[in-house]
Amino acid sequence: MTTxxxxxxxxxxxxxxTEVRSSCGTGRALGSAGGEIAHFHSDHGVDLHLTAGAIRRYGPDLRRSTAIRLVPGSHWVTVRVECEADVSLVMTLMSAALRAHQEQPDTLAASAARCNDRLEAALTHRDAL
Incomplete structure:
Protein backbone atom coordinates (compact mmCIF):
# COMPACT_ATOMS: atom_id res chain seq x y z
CA MET A 1 0.00 0.00 0.00
CA THR A 2 1.42 3.39 -0.98
CA THR A 3 1.59 6.26 1.46
CA THR A 18 -17.23 9.47 3.81
CA GLU A 19 -15.80 8.24 0.55
CA VAL A 20 -17.46 10.02 -2.38
CA ARG A 21 -17.01 10.24 -6.14
CA SER A 22 -14.28 12.70 -7.06
CA SER A 23 -15.75 15.64 -8.97
CA CYS A 24 -12.47 16.12 -10.87
CA GLY A 25 -12.73 12.55 -12.13
CA THR A 26 -9.28 11.50 -10.93
CA GLY A 27 -8.64 9.11 -8.07
CA ARG A 28 -10.73 8.80 -4.94
CA ALA A 29 -12.28 11.46 -2.72
CA LEU A 30 -13.54 12.08 0.79
CA GLY A 31 -16.46 14.31 1.64
CA SER A 32 -17.78 15.96 4.76
CA ALA A 33 -20.98 17.86 5.51
CA GLY A 34 -19.48 20.84 3.63
CA GLY A 35 -18.78 18.87 0.44
CA GLU A 36 -15.64 17.32 -0.98
CA ILE A 37 -12.70 17.85 1.29
CA ALA A 38 -9.94 15.57 -0.05
CA HIS A 39 -8.89 14.10 -3.38
CA PHE A 40 -6.38 11.28 -3.60
CA HIS A 41 -5.09 11.61 -7.16
CA SER A 42 -2.14 9.27 -7.19
CA ASP A 43 0.06 7.06 -5.07
CA HIS A 44 1.75 10.16 -3.67
CA GLY A 45 -0.59 13.12 -4.20
CA VAL A 46 -3.45 14.43 -2.04
CA ASP A 47 -5.42 17.66 -2.45
CA LEU A 48 -7.14 19.01 0.69
CA HIS A 49 -9.83 21.71 0.64
CA LEU A 50 -8.70 23.93 3.51
CA THR A 51 -10.84 27.03 2.70
CA ALA A 52 -9.50 30.50 1.98
CA GLY A 53 -9.55 31.49 5.66
CA ALA A 54 -7.50 28.49 6.76
CA ILE A 55 -4.95 29.04 4.00
CA ARG A 56 -4.57 32.67 5.09
CA ARG A 57 -4.22 31.62 8.73
CA TYR A 58 -1.74 28.80 8.14
CA GLY A 59 -0.14 30.21 4.97
CA PRO A 60 3.33 30.99 6.38
CA ASP A 61 3.66 27.49 7.85
CA LEU A 62 2.27 25.85 4.72
CA ARG A 63 4.78 27.69 2.52
CA ARG A 64 7.69 26.45 4.65
CA SER A 65 6.83 22.79 4.08
CA THR A 66 8.52 21.10 1.14
CA ALA A 67 5.67 18.57 1.05
CA ILE A 68 2.99 21.21 0.40
CA ARG A 69 2.19 23.06 -2.80
CA LEU A 70 -0.07 26.09 -2.82
CA VAL A 71 -1.72 27.12 -6.08
CA PRO A 72 -2.50 30.87 -6.24
CA GLY A 73 -6.22 31.54 -5.87
CA SER A 74 -7.08 27.97 -4.91
CA HIS A 75 -8.71 27.00 -1.63
CA TRP A 76 -7.06 23.58 -1.90
CA VAL A 77 -3.52 22.59 -0.96
CA THR A 78 -1.59 19.74 -2.55
CA VAL A 79 0.43 17.43 -0.31
CA ARG A 80 3.16 15.20 -1.67
CA VAL A 81 2.92 12.05 0.47
CA GLU A 82 6.14 10.06 0.40
CA CYS A 83 6.70 8.87 3.99
CA GLU A 84 4.88 8.33 7.28
CA ALA A 85 5.65 11.92 8.38
CA ASP A 86 3.71 13.10 5.30
CA VAL A 87 0.79 10.83 6.27
CA SER A 88 0.79 12.54 9.69
CA LEU A 89 0.83 15.91 7.91
CA VAL A 90 -2.26 14.89 5.90
CA MET A 91 -4.02 13.88 9.14
CA THR A 92 -3.18 17.22 10.75
CA LEU A 93 -4.30 19.19 7.70
CA MET A 94 -7.51 17.15 7.50
CA SER A 95 -8.30 18.13 11.10
CA ALA A 96 -7.65 21.77 10.19
CA ALA A 97 -9.81 21.44 7.05
CA LEU A 98 -12.73 19.93 8.97
CA ARG A 99 -12.53 22.65 11.61
CA ALA A 100 -12.30 25.38 8.93
CA HIS A 101 -15.38 24.02 7.15
CA GLN A 102 -17.32 24.00 10.42
CA GLU A 103 -16.21 27.45 11.61
CA GLN A 104 -16.10 29.48 8.41
CA PRO A 105 -17.05 27.57 5.27
CA ASP A 106 -16.17 28.93 1.86
CA THR A 107 -18.89 30.58 -0.18
CA LEU A 108 -20.89 28.32 -2.46
CA ALA A 109 -18.91 29.44 -5.53
CA ALA A 110 -15.56 28.79 -3.84
CA SER A 111 -16.74 25.43 -2.50
CA ALA A 112 -17.68 24.35 -6.02
CA ALA A 113 -14.20 25.21 -7.31
CA ARG A 114 -12.20 22.26 -8.44
CA CYS A 115 -9.17 20.88 -6.69
CA ASN A 116 -5.60 21.63 -7.74
CA ASP A 117 -5.28 18.61 -10.06
CA ARG A 118 -6.48 20.47 -13.16
CA LEU A 119 -5.36 23.91 -11.96
CA GLU A 120 -1.82 22.70 -11.39
CA ALA A 121 -1.66 21.18 -14.87
CA ALA A 122 -2.94 24.43 -16.42
CA LEU A 123 -0.48 26.56 -14.46
CA THR A 124 2.41 24.26 -15.31
CA HIS A 125 1.48 24.39 -19.00
CA ARG A 126 1.10 28.18 -18.96
CA ASP A 127 4.45 28.60 -17.15
CA ALA A 128 6.17 26.47 -19.76
CA LEU A 129 5.05 28.79 -22.58
Missing part, protein backbone atom coordinates in the same frame (compact mmCIF):
# COMPACT_ATOMS: atom_id res chain seq x y z
CA UNK A 4 -1.35 8.23 0.00
CA UNK A 5 -3.58 5.14 0.06
CA UNK A 6 -2.39 4.47 3.63
CA UNK A 7 -3.61 7.96 4.59
CA UNK A 8 -6.93 7.33 2.82
CA UNK A 9 -7.37 4.03 4.66
CA UNK A 10 -6.96 5.83 7.98
CA UNK A 11 -9.21 8.76 7.09
CA UNK A 12 -12.20 6.71 5.89
CA UNK A 13 -12.65 5.56 9.49
CA UNK A 14 -13.14 9.16 10.73
CA UNK A 15 -16.81 9.72 11.62
CA UNK A 16 -17.08 13.07 9.78
CA UNK A 17 -15.75 11.70 6.49
Missing amino acids: AWHALAQLVSWPDL
Whole structure:
Protein backbone atom coordinates (compact mmCIF):
# COMPACT_ATOMS: atom_id res chain seq x y z
CA MET A 1 0.00 0.00 0.00
CA THR A 2 1.42 3.39 -0.98
CA THR A 3 1.59 6.26 1.46
CA ALA A 4 -1.35 8.23 0.00
CA TRP A 5 -3.58 5.14 0.06
CA HIS A 6 -2.39 4.47 3.63
CA ALA A 7 -3.61 7.96 4.59
CA LEU A 8 -6.93 7.33 2.82
CA ALA A 9 -7.37 4.03 4.66
CA GLN A 10 -6.96 5.83 7.98
CA LEU A 11 -9.21 8.76 7.09
CA VAL A 12 -12.20 6.71 5.89
CA SER A 13 -12.65 5.56 9.49
CA TRP A 14 -13.14 9.16 10.73
CA PRO A 15 -16.81 9.72 11.62
CA ASP A 16 -17.08 13.07 9.78
CA LEU A 17 -15.75 11.70 6.49
CA THR A 18 -17.23 9.47 3.81
CA GLU A 19 -15.80 8.24 0.55
CA VAL A 20 -17.46 10.02 -2.38
CA ARG A 21 -17.01 10.24 -6.14
CA SER A 22 -14.28 12.70 -7.06
CA SER A 23 -15.75 15.64 -8.97
CA CYS A 24 -12.47 16.12 -10.87
CA GLY A 25 -12.73 12.55 -12.13
CA THR A 26 -9.28 11.50 -10.93
CA GLY A 27 -8.64 9.11 -8.07
CA ARG A 28 -10.73 8.80 -4.94
CA ALA A 29 -12.28 11.46 -2.72
CA LEU A 30 -13.54 12.08 0.79
CA GLY A 31 -16.46 14.31 1.64
CA SER A 32 -17.78 15.96 4.76
CA ALA A 33 -20.98 17.86 5.51
CA GLY A 34 -19.48 20.84 3.63
CA GLY A 35 -18.78 18.87 0.44
CA GLU A 36 -15.64 17.32 -0.98
CA ILE A 37 -12.70 17.85 1.29
CA ALA A 38 -9.94 15.57 -0.05
CA HIS A 39 -8.89 14.10 -3.38
CA PHE A 40 -6.38 11.28 -3.60
CA HIS A 41 -5.09 11.61 -7.16
CA SER A 42 -2.14 9.27 -7.19
CA ASP A 43 0.06 7.06 -5.07
CA HIS A 44 1.75 10.16 -3.67
CA GLY A 45 -0.59 13.12 -4.20
CA VAL A 46 -3.45 14.43 -2.04
CA ASP A 47 -5.42 17.66 -2.45
CA LEU A 48 -7.14 19.01 0.69
CA HIS A 49 -9.83 21.71 0.64
CA LEU A 50 -8.70 23.93 3.51
CA THR A 51 -10.84 27.03 2.70
CA ALA A 52 -9.50 30.50 1.98
CA GLY A 53 -9.55 31.49 5.66
CA ALA A 54 -7.50 28.49 6.76
CA ILE A 55 -4.95 29.04 4.00
CA ARG A 56 -4.57 32.67 5.09
CA ARG A 57 -4.22 31.62 8.73
CA TYR A 58 -1.74 28.80 8.14
CA GLY A 59 -0.14 30.21 4.97
CA PRO A 60 3.33 30.99 6.38
CA ASP A 61 3.66 27.49 7.85
CA LEU A 62 2.27 25.85 4.72
CA ARG A 63 4.78 27.69 2.52
CA ARG A 64 7.69 26.45 4.65
CA SER A 65 6.83 22.79 4.08
CA THR A 66 8.52 21.10 1.14
CA ALA A 67 5.67 18.57 1.05
CA ILE A 68 2.99 21.21 0.40
CA ARG A 69 2.19 23.06 -2.80
CA LEU A 70 -0.07 26.09 -2.82
CA VAL A 71 -1.72 27.12 -6.08
CA PRO A 72 -2.50 30.87 -6.24
CA GLY A 73 -6.22 31.54 -5.87
CA SER A 74 -7.08 27.97 -4.91
CA HIS A 75 -8.71 27.00 -1.63
CA TRP A 76 -7.06 23.58 -1.90
CA VAL A 77 -3.52 22.59 -0.96
CA THR A 78 -1.59 19.74 -2.55
CA VAL A 79 0.43 17.43 -0.31
CA ARG A 80 3.16 15.20 -1.67
CA VAL A 81 2.92 12.05 0.47
CA GLU A 82 6.14 10.06 0.40
CA CYS A 83 6.70 8.87 3.99
CA GLU A 84 4.88 8.33 7.28
CA ALA A 85 5.65 11.92 8.38
CA ASP A 86 3.71 13.10 5.30
CA VAL A 87 0.79 10.83 6.27
CA SER A 88 0.79 12.54 9.69
CA LEU A 89 0.83 15.91 7.91
CA VAL A 90 -2.26 14.89 5.90
CA MET A 91 -4.02 13.88 9.14
CA THR A 92 -3.18 17.22 10.75
CA LEU A 93 -4.30 19.19 7.70
CA MET A 94 -7.51 17.15 7.50
CA SER A 95 -8.30 18.13 11.10
CA ALA A 96 -7.65 21.77 10.19
CA ALA A 97 -9.81 21.44 7.05
CA LEU A 98 -12.73 19.93 8.97
CA ARG A 99 -12.53 22.65 11.61
CA ALA A 100 -12.30 25.38 8.93
CA HIS A 101 -15.38 24.02 7.15
CA GLN A 102 -17.32 24.00 10.42
CA GLU A 103 -16.21 27.45 11.61
CA GLN A 104 -16.10 29.48 8.41
CA PRO A 105 -17.05 27.57 5.27
CA ASP A 106 -16.17 28.93 1.86
CA THR A 107 -18.89 30.58 -0.18
CA LEU A 108 -20.89 28.32 -2.46
CA ALA A 109 -18.91 29.44 -5.53
CA ALA A 110 -15.56 28.79 -3.84
CA SER A 111 -16.74 25.43 -2.50
CA ALA A 112 -17.68 24.35 -6.02
CA ALA A 113 -14.20 25.21 -7.31
CA ARG A 114 -12.20 22.26 -8.44
CA CYS A 115 -9.17 20.88 -6.69
CA ASN A 116 -5.60 21.63 -7.74
CA ASP A 117 -5.28 18.61 -10.06
CA ARG A 118 -6.48 20.47 -13.16
CA LEU A 119 -5.36 23.91 -11.96
CA GLU A 120 -1.82 22.70 -11.39
CA ALA A 121 -1.66 21.18 -14.87
CA ALA A 122 -2.94 24.43 -16.42
CA LEU A 123 -0.48 26.56 -14.46
CA THR A 124 2.41 24.26 -15.31
CA HIS A 125 1.48 24.39 -19.00
CA ARG A 126 1.10 28.18 -18.96
CA ASP A 127 4.45 28.60 -17.15
CA ALA A 128 6.17 26.47 -19.76
CA LEU A 129 5.05 28.79 -22.58
